[in-house]
Amino acid sequence: GAVVSQHPSRVICKSGTSVKIECRSLDFQATTMFWYRQFPKQSLMLMATSNEGSKATYEQGVEKDKFLINHASLTLSTLTVTSAHPEDSSFYICSARQGLFGYGYTFGSGTRLTVV
Amino acid sequence: DAKTTQPTSMDCAEGRAANLPCNHSTISGNEYVYWYRQIHSQGPQYIIHGLKNNETNEMASLIITEDRKSSTLILPHATLRDTAVYYCIVRVLQGGSEKLVFGKGTKLTVNP
Numbered sequence: 499g500a501v502v503s504q505h506p507s508r509v510i511c512k513s514g515t516s517v518k519i520e521c522r523s524l525d526f527q528a529t530t531m532f533w534y535r536q537f538p539k540q541s542l543m544l545m546a547t548s549n550e551g552s553k554a555t556y557e558q559g560v561e562k563d564k565f566l567i568n569h570a571s572l573t574l575s576t577l578t579v580t581s582a583h584p585e586d587s588s589f590y591i592c593s594a595r596q597g598l599f600g601y602g603y604t605f606g607s608g609t610r611l612t613v614v
Numbered sequence: 615d616a617k618t619t620q621p622t623s624m625d626c627a628e629g630r631a632a633n634l635p636c637n638h639s640t641i642s643g644n645e646y647v648y649w650y651r652q653i654h655s656q657g658p659q660y661i662i663h664g665l666k667n668n669e670t671n672e673m674a675s676l677i678i679t680e681d682r683k684s685s686t687l688i689l690p691h692a693t694l695r696d697t698a699v700y701y702c703i704v705r706v707l708q709g710g711s712e713k714l715v716f717g718k719g720t721k722l723t724v725n726p
Contacts, residue, residue, distance in 0.1 A: 542716040605657035
């Protein structure tokens with residue numbers, strides 16, 4: 499089945515630094531990938547939609563200058579949290595759609611970001 | 615905003631069928647219903663999805679009402695490993711783009 503690999507699984511960074519999270523579709527090409535954020539005991543919140551070769555589409559209230567998304571190839575999307583602060587500590591999850599509309603969406607295993 | 619509502623929590627006995635309801639009364643004709651589950655600190659796992667017809671796979675069955683305003687996920691023989699948060703999601707289509715917007719989900723606890 500379709501596999502989405504997310505790296506790193508855990509990262510601790512100092513306040514003010516930037517962190518990059520990678521999301522790869524291992525056995526399929528994904529023109530569209532999605533980035534979510536999940537706080538403890540809450541549901542997943544969609545942050546942005548990443549489109550290969552074009553600018554990402556951000557959800558209302560998500561700062562595009564803080565959460566930089568790059569989708570440079572059909573198998574890789576990256577999320578960079580810039581100038582991270584403790585309130586950015588969260589579980590970040592990516593997903594990708596395999597194939598055409600009507601197919602399932604595969605999620606990565608998530609990245610636990612802790613900003614100290 | 616999520617287009618689905620689910621009970622906050624449910625319990626089920628091991629070996630029995632778990633029936634998880636979901637309301638999506640504002641669903642549009644071309645919007646699919648997806649079910650995922652999430653075990654603590656992991657990414658969501660795909661279970662099943664459908665448009666209008668009932669669907670079955672090796673994990674579960676999806677029953678969608680004729681008016682498409684609600685659906686039920688059925689785990690035929692629940693095991694302890696099925697304890698998780700189950701999300702019923704309507705895939706939203708807007709202006710040629712698509713997205714899965716998660717609601718709050720149902721925490722299913724399977725008891726021995």
